[in-house]
Amino acid sequence: MTRPAAVCIVSGGLDSVCYAASLAANDGYDLYLLTFVYGQRAKREIERARFFAKVLKARDHKVVDISFMKSLYGRSNALTDNRQELSRDFSQSLVVPVRNAVFLTIATAWAMSINAKVVAYGAHTGDIPHYPDCRPAFVNAINEALNIAESDSIIAGKRQEITVLSPAVMGLDKPALLKAGYKVLGDKIFQTWSCYSDGVRAGKKYLHCGSCESCINRKDAFTTARIEDKTDYATESRSKRKGKAKRDIH
């Protein structure tokens, strides 16, 4: 029997990779992974997304370049406008207008084309307070709009109705999501990339900075999930080295 197909938006980060892993292992979906390229930071993220496409035995992995969006967003937000400083705490300047709507609509075009049943993205309950496009109300509304857009072919049996899913819709927070991903992926989970920065170069490797908001959320989630965090953080490497030096002296 063929397994149902799910188009999963994966950035190469912890949330989206763990959710895709869980959909494949626990819910029996064949994975079709979709990664969006922006221009900045993309190189490292894409490399991780490609790695997980292999690990998760994805049926297909498309990497699509939507860096033209930067020209539309202009100065509307700090994530796509390098001239603005990234704030350390949540700020409206971090909200990229209707970003998840753009992602989910393009993903649905693919899902409708291959008769996938599900379109998934990695928003979890921790994203809900600040990001309206991570809330179930948004998911319900875009889900309805996209199926209406294809209603004739769905009724005719030519295409399949899609359901938009996310950890937030399923009531999962970041630590719960991480636990689910860890069960499937084991230590490979530490190959995901969370850092807002391009990382800190250490020889041939790049380390998570360890001090940006996203790195801090990553650490906290591992602590809450009671999973030993084997991520290489630049800050911790430094403090570990310092600690070791001290121990050597004393």
Added chain:
Amino acid sequence: MTRPAAVCIVSGGLDSVCYAASLAANDGYDLYLLTFVYGQRAKREIERARFFAKVLKARDHKVVDISFMKSLYGRSNALTDNRQELSRDFSQSLVVPVRNAVFLTIATAWAMSINAKVVAYGAHTGDIPHYPDCRPAFVNAINEALNIAESDSIIAGKRQEITVLSPAVMGLDKPALLKAGYKVLGDKIFQTWSCYSDGVRAGKKYLHCGSCESCINRKDAFTTARIEDKTDYATESRSKRKGKAKRDIH
């Protein structure tokens, strides 16, 4: 006083250009035109879209390349899959999955970024029977989803709620739309490009084929609107030449 801004999706075709012209002249909007590039046919259409951006004194015109969509659509439809024949009458194979949802969502990202009030596209009442994503029910649903996606920043007064408009929503059919456009543009309206094919070369010019479904709809609309059709059609040029030859003989 500044005029409200409208992001208008224009292909360079009759419907979208006439609607943009009407929004500027009759409804007082400043125009921000958005043209999507697919790869095929695009050259001729973009050239016409650029021409009308100047004629309509658009405040900005963005041409964005989403030809990656072809790789997602695969064999799902004949418009983006060159291996399939284009049917002459309406067929489900002509429906590109959630195409207008992709267009409108990207357009809304721009609209939210520049505080535009309106996002417009050229669907008219004649498109309603065959294309669910041209129907008011779809427009209402996507409109709601996109505003929910930005609800926090709208409530905070940082961004403006958008309204998706189309001739179909306003109850306009193709001839009515054409009349509205003709009032603003006069004979420049014949510079729009409707032909499904890349046109028929005649010296340095390209003529509308005159025989595809889209050319036939164009002709019919001019007839119904009682506007003399000054479009150069390849078929008519041939029949005109034949007619002339006959008259020369008799």
